Amino acid sequence: MSSRSYSLLGLWPVINRWKFLVLAAVALALVVSVVVALVLPNIYKSTTVFYPTNPQTTDPDRIVTEGGKLELGGRSEDLDRVITIGESQPVAEGVIRRFHLHEHYKAGKPGDDAADQAALDEFAGSLTIVHNDRDAIELTFQDKDKELAARIANALVQSIDSVNQQLTFANRGKVLELYAQRRNFLEREYQLTYDSLLAGRKRYGIYGLALESRYLAKEIIETESELRRAEGEGNSGKAAGLRRALRALTKTDGGNIFNLESYTTGIDRMNTLYARFNDIQGRLLGARSAYETARLGISGKISSIYVVQEAYPATKKSKPVRWLIVASSVLITFALSVIFVTLLELYRGNLSVGKSRS
Incomplete structure (x- = not known):
């Protein structure tokens, strides 16, 4: 069907x-x-x-x-x-x-x-x-x-x-605190290095003047040459004065602030201090700038x-x-x-x- x-x-x-x-x-x-x-x-x-x-x-x-x-x-x-x-x-x-x-x-x-x-x-x-x-x-x-x-x-x-x-x-607060700690640490190190630099200059008579070692060597050579000529000429008075001048140029107890013995003793230490001082000075400037920039950025409200x-x-x-x-x-x-x-x-x-x- x-x-x-x-x-x-x-x-x-x-x-x-x-x-x-x-x-x-x-x-x-x-x-x-x-x-x-x-x-x-x-x-x-x-x-x-x-x-x-x-x-x-x-x-x-x-x-x-x-x-x-x-x-x-x-x-x-x-x-x-x-x-x-x-x-x-x-x-x-x-x-x-x-x-x-x-x-x-x-x-x-x-x-x-x-x-x-x-x-x-x-x-x-x-x-x-x-x-x-x-x-x-x-x-x-x-x-x-x-x-x-x-x-x-x-x-x-x-x-x-x-x-x-x-x-x-x-x-934010932790970041700013880290910047402040870094800046404070470098400021302390800067002051300590600066004090050491001043003490070293007074002790060794090295002030970082341009061509400082060259002029010292030149003066020693010229004084010693004058001394030899005076001895050769038999001028005992002039020779005695030149001996005292030469000793002052070469020995620490000679009376000169700038002398060969102090210079050779302190040149390496002073070069190290100069290098450290320049390094810390640059890092301190950078740390201060970083702290100020971070404080400005954190205190301001930058939209996200x-x-x-x-x-x-x-x-x-x-x-x-x-x-x-x-x-x-x-x-x-x-x-x-x-x-x-x-x-x-x-x-x-x-x-x-x-x-x-x-």
């Missing part, structure tokens, strides 16, 4: 028989959907666009060597960190308290678990943070009040910036994000699309009505067949 076949054209007689029921259902859906669409409030959304900056360019312990130039961070870790902060519960709770959203959402009194959770759920449902195809962050907030939506979106960006700075600069576009109040609603609600409700009701009457016809047909066989 062949089975019965059905087609879409075969539905028309069924619809025609039940047309009043179908039309009543469609009319009811039309009325209800129109009422619902008119009752639904307008929802406005405001969007702000920003880039996270590279935290390495604003980290105080990198300012000294790399300068204070801000670089936009298109790195995935920077983007993920900013999105995670924006979707975090502490940021949401702070914004909810700031704008009194418990009252705005009619969730209840703050402090009640159910009310707090309802406010958080409503807030999370209104917030969207995405990473767009240009490596920027788009933060969108929706609300019935377009002015409030824009203010909340901008406040969220500020909160993200604040939390991001706290994460990035958590070691670069805002491309602030959120502004929307000029038109984003939802609901009322005509779409009405049209979809009517179409869905019509389709369900047709399905219902078709199943009802099939049931009645099978029931009548069963009775005729019996």
